[in-house]
Amino acid sequence: MTIVTRKVSLTVNGKAVSADVEDRTLLVHLLRDNLGLTGTHVGCDTSQCGACTVHIDGRAVKSCTVLVGQADGSNVTTIEGLAGHNELHPMQAAFRDNHGLQCGYCTPGMIMAAVDMVRRHGGKLDEATVRQELEGNICRCTGYHNIVKSVLDAAGRMEMASAAE
Amino acid sequence: MKADGIGARLARKEDKRFITGKGRYVDDVRVHGMTYAHFVRSPHAHARVKGIDISEAMGRPGVLAVLTGRELVDDKIGNLICGWMVHSKDGSPMKMGAWPAMAPETVRFVGQAVAVVIGETRNQARDGAEAVIVDYEVLPAAADIKAAIAPGAPQLHPEAAGNAVFNWSIGDDKAVDAAMSKAAHKVTFELENNRLIPNAMEPRAALAEYNEAEEHFTLHTTSQNPHVARLVLSAFYNIAQEHKLRVIAPDVGGGFGSKIFIYPEEMVALWASKKVGRPVKWTSDRTEAFLTDAHGRDHLTKATMAFDANHKILALRVDTHANFGAYMSLFSSSVPTYLYATLLSGQYNIPNIYAEVTGVYTNTAPIDAYRGAGRPEASYLLERLIETAARTFKVDPAELRRKNFITSFPHQTPVIMAYDIGDFNASLDAALKEIDYAGFPARKEKAKKEGKLRGIGFSCYIEACGIAPSKAVGSLGAGVGLWESAEVRVNPVGTIEVLTGSHSHGQGHETTFAQVVADRLGIPANQIQIVHGDTDKVQFGMGTYGSRSGAVGISAIVKAMEKVEAKAKKIAAHQLEASESDIVIENGTFKVTGTDRLMPLASVALAAYTGHNLPDGMEPGLKEGAFYDPTNFTFPSGTYVCEVDVDAATGKTSFVDFVAVDDFGRLINPMIVEGQVHGGLVQGIGQALLERAVYDNSGQLVTASYMDYAMPRAEDVPSFKLQHTTTLCPGNPLGIKGCGEAGAIGAPAAVINAITDAIGNNSLEMPATPDRVWHAIQSGRA
Numbered sequence: 001m002t003i004v005t006r007k008v009s010l011t012v013n014g015k016a017v018s019a020d021v022e023d024r025t026l027l028v029h030l031l032r033d034n035l036g037l038t039g040t041h042v043g044c045d046t047s048q049c050g051a052c053t054v055h056i057d058g059r060a061v062k063s064c065t066v067l068v069g070q071a072d073g074s075n076v077t078t079i080e081g082l083a084g085h086n087e088l089h090p091m092q093a094a095f096r097d098n099h100g101l102q103c104g105y106c107t108p109g110m111i112m113a114a115v116d117m118v119r120r121h122g123g124k125l126d127e128a129t130v131r132q133e134l135e136g137n138i139c140r141c142t143g144y145h146n147i148v149k150s151v152l153d154a155a156g157r158m159e160m161a162s163a164a165e
Numbered sequence: 166m167k168a169d170g171i172g173a174r175l176a177r178k179e180d181k182r183f184i185t186g187k188g189r190y191v192d193d194v195r196v197h198g199m200t201y202a203h204f205v206r207s208p209h210a211h212a213r214v215k216g217i218d219i220s221e222a223m224g225r226p227g228v229l230a231v232l233t234g235r236e237l238v239d240d241k242i243g244n245l246i247c248g249w250m251v252h253s254k255d256g257s258p259m260k261m262g263a264w265p266a267m268a269p270e271t272v273r274f275v276g277q278a279v280a281v282v283i284g285e286t287r288n289q290a291r292d293g294a295e296a297v298i299v300d301y302e303v304l305p306a307a308a309d310i311k312a313a314i315a316p317g318a319p320q321l322h323p324e325a326a327g328n329a330v331f332n333w334s335i336g337d338d339k340a341v342d343a344a345m346s347k348a349a350h351k352v353t354f355e356l357e358n359n360r361l362i363p364n365a366m367e368p369r370a371a372l373a374e375y376n377e378a379e380e381h382f383t384l385h386t387t388s389q390n391p392h393v394a395r396l397v398l399s400a401f402y403n404i405a406q407e408h409k410l411r412v413i414a415p416d417v418g419g420g421f422g423s424k425i426f427i428y429p430e431e432m433v434a435l436w437a438s439k440k441v442g443r444p445v446k447w448t449s450d451r452t453e454a455f456l457t458d459a460h461g462r463d464h465l466t467k468a469t470m471a472f473d474a475n476h477k478i479l480a481l482r483v484d485t486h487a488n489f490g491a492y493m494s495l496f497s498s499s500v501p502t503y504l505y506a507t508l509l510s511g512q513y514n515i516p517n518i519y520a521e522v523t524g525v526y527t528n529t530a531p532i533d534a535y536r537g538a539g540r541p542e543a544s545y546l547l548e549r550l551i552e553t554a555a556r557t558f559k560v561d562p563a564e565l566r567r568k569n570f571i572t573s574f575p576h577q578t579p580v581i582m583a584y585d586i587g588d589f590n591a592s593l594d595a596a597l598k599e600i601d602y603a604g605f606p607a608r609k610e611k612a613k614k615e616g617k618l619r620g621i622g623f624s625c626y627i628e629a630c631g632i633a634p635s636k637a638v639g640s641l642g643a644g645v646g647l648w649e650s651a652e653v654r655v656n657p658v659g660t661i662e663v664l665t666g667s668h669s670h671g672q673g674h675e676t677t678f679a680q681v682v683a684d685r686l687g688i689p690a691n692q693i694q695i696v697h698g699d700t701d702k703v704q705f706g707m708g709t710y711g712s713r714s715g716a717v718g719i720s721a722i723v724k725a726m727e728k729v730e731a732k733a734k735k736i737a738a739h740q741l742e743a744s745e746s747d748i749v750i751e752n753g754t755f756k757v758t759g760t761d762r763l764m765p766l767a768s769v770a771l772a773a774y775t776g777h778n779l780p781d782g783m784e785p786g787l788k789e790g791a792f793y794d795p796t797n798f799t800f801p802s803g804t805y806v807c808e809v810d811v812d813a814a815t816g817k818t819s820f821v822d823f824v825a826v827d828d829f830g831r832l833i834n835p836m837i838v839e840g841q842v843h844g845g846l847v848q849g850i851g852q853a854l855l856e857r858a859v860y861d862n863s864g865q866l867v868t869a870s871y872m873d874y875a876m877p878r879a880e881d882v883p884s885f886k887l888q889h890t891t892t893l894c895p896g897n898p899l900g901i902k903g904c905g906e907a908g909a910i911g912a913p914a915a916v917i918n919a920i921t922d923a924i925g926n927n928s929l930e931m932p933a934t935p936d937r938v939w940h941a942i943q944s945g946r947a
Binding site: 003024029032036037038039040041042043046048049051069079080082083088090095101105106107108127132133137140141143144145149 | 177184185186187188189190192195225288366367368417418419421449450570671672673711836837839840843844846848870871872876877878879882884908
């Protein structure tokens, strides 16, 4: 059995990263195993649960569906890089303030997906849209009630912040 | 109310690490020299293992070892056990089939492990496992209850004739017969309680390390009760003696019951780490989780409720077959017996109850406690029966319930439980008001004009939490005591560590437990650290399940705090030259009442640790522990009512409104309590509308991924309207009842009662998928 490896270079949370990995390596495993960024979680094998959601070039992507080779040269942001050191992104703060998490396992993926949702919809988000857009992220603890509240709250905060700029 | 005290909606202390990706779950832990385990699992539901050829696998790159069930048995690793003894009505003990952690001879469900491959990397272990060749002789399988009890059914265990685990009963058979014979009305109902798969979002995982010089193991594992894990692993499974085994359950990503149990994989990881002389990590993938996590529910029940001419309940007879899967999981026997049939009186005066429960082995994954554990099954049965009765009698379903409510307490039911307190009318009234029940007929009429079928459904549940006291559960067959421990350490600078035997895997203990201490001392919650989940730190504890951490875990903390405060008051009185009885605790100080003389907590603590000026004979230090054993279960109760629209053309149900009114006694942090209810409700709605574990006739699990098993998504469920009514539990110091399971217990009946009300056909099983609802509409029209 021949294992093919390749060298990949990408930017993760603002830092240039390169690694020799097997061709079959998924982006989520590069992040977790090689870079120690364990905030990105694996919750299923079928790209359904969304716990592994990160941003690639600003868009939310399930990092378990991406081979590292496909991410070569791209700009990846994980939950650890969403805000500056000791700062919270408005979405992170809204999840805390609205009790939008319990066990915390789906939370990084939820937050990364929700940030992209607000980017795409801006202030036009309403409850029905948020619920529909969360189709790709499963939470077993919260019943989604407070996640929806958190996303709507953060959308308001982000709208105000961008208006102030 | 103090800012950080009891009743405050304090944001959670633990959240910052989770929202910034700094949580530390088992799979996040990495140690030097770590290897990876991948299990070889049976593709057959029932088969004899004729041989295992490991030669090719051993030659694969990075494969360090291939270990089989035979070697495990040869090394005298013990079989998995069920720790709760239940006797059949003829007095014979339950029939526990042998369950080795990896099967040396016979596999009895798809996914059961027969061998494990240890590799240098995750992929190498997986590649190695694919090269292991197992020679199976396939045997006929019994994939569900009906198949397993049919004449001539394949037999799973030589110990259990007819695949019967036990035939257990509770209540007075003859008294029920007599009452039934005098009844004016009888309502008989047959139903299924659908099989569910818990699906905590973090899959199970284990990281086992063996230190040869110390002959000591360390296990990081996804457990709701690390001390129980250590006890069972040492006392029954022969892994190591307790003092040579440290079990750490760090951040755990949800449990819902499924992480109570000790599973084969952590046993094998520990054993293998010693065999290969390297740390071994195993992390379940989602399909393995579907195949091997303990499933929940799966009952077939026939029940009859008898009423007098005034619609008062006279008697209830219940006959239930409960699926156990292929083996008896750790607490499985208690679930369809003492956690189910003892709640069959619900919120109602039912003078006579008799229930018979037959446990059945099938060639499926083991079944054990899943959120609610027995109580959702009891509540669903009762609430469909009484709803059916109301429709038969053509009376208001809310009023039929009210007519039969228990209104005086304490109330002894005919099925062991003695309800201590409650106010069922209060929660029903609040729910009727919140949903505007009076306005329902007009809303239904309006919906009809819009082409929708509108329905409303009730569920009045009661449950038993804080499972206890130890003496009582011991008399019912439990192999453990069900108390909780706490230790309060006041540091010399006045900060506090609270060590608890409870375990948080989403419940927010780091916040609520700190609020209780903050409230008592009048200090900020951030001055208090909650320590849990490590057998080296916490002396002992029974863990978190059955909504017990508030009622039992917090009560233990209160008991330890009382001792700390008593000693601190003695020190303050001595130093302030006052009488001990004059010392009061205010805003983090020990004050002589009616004066301005005081000592801050930090000064008292420092005095305790310097020991320079303590009362004669007092030991230095300020640290106390307590073991708290409750006097009774607690009994949360409430009313859930939901209003739905059903689309007659598609059978699709959508929620118009969902009201949940609960009586949980004292709330420590209402925000967290509401979160628990939301989550429970959605698991209950999942059971009612979406979720069902499906095995085909050959015993293959058809629903073994998120492509096939319908987990509730955000769009499937509504936002909720929650209210609380309050009767304080008299059985514990703060009057707490517990809130973790109520939603999952109460929601299913409310949803199904609403749908059947909407479509005018009561013949409907869970999950009420659009397909089933559409067919029910069609057959109702025929």
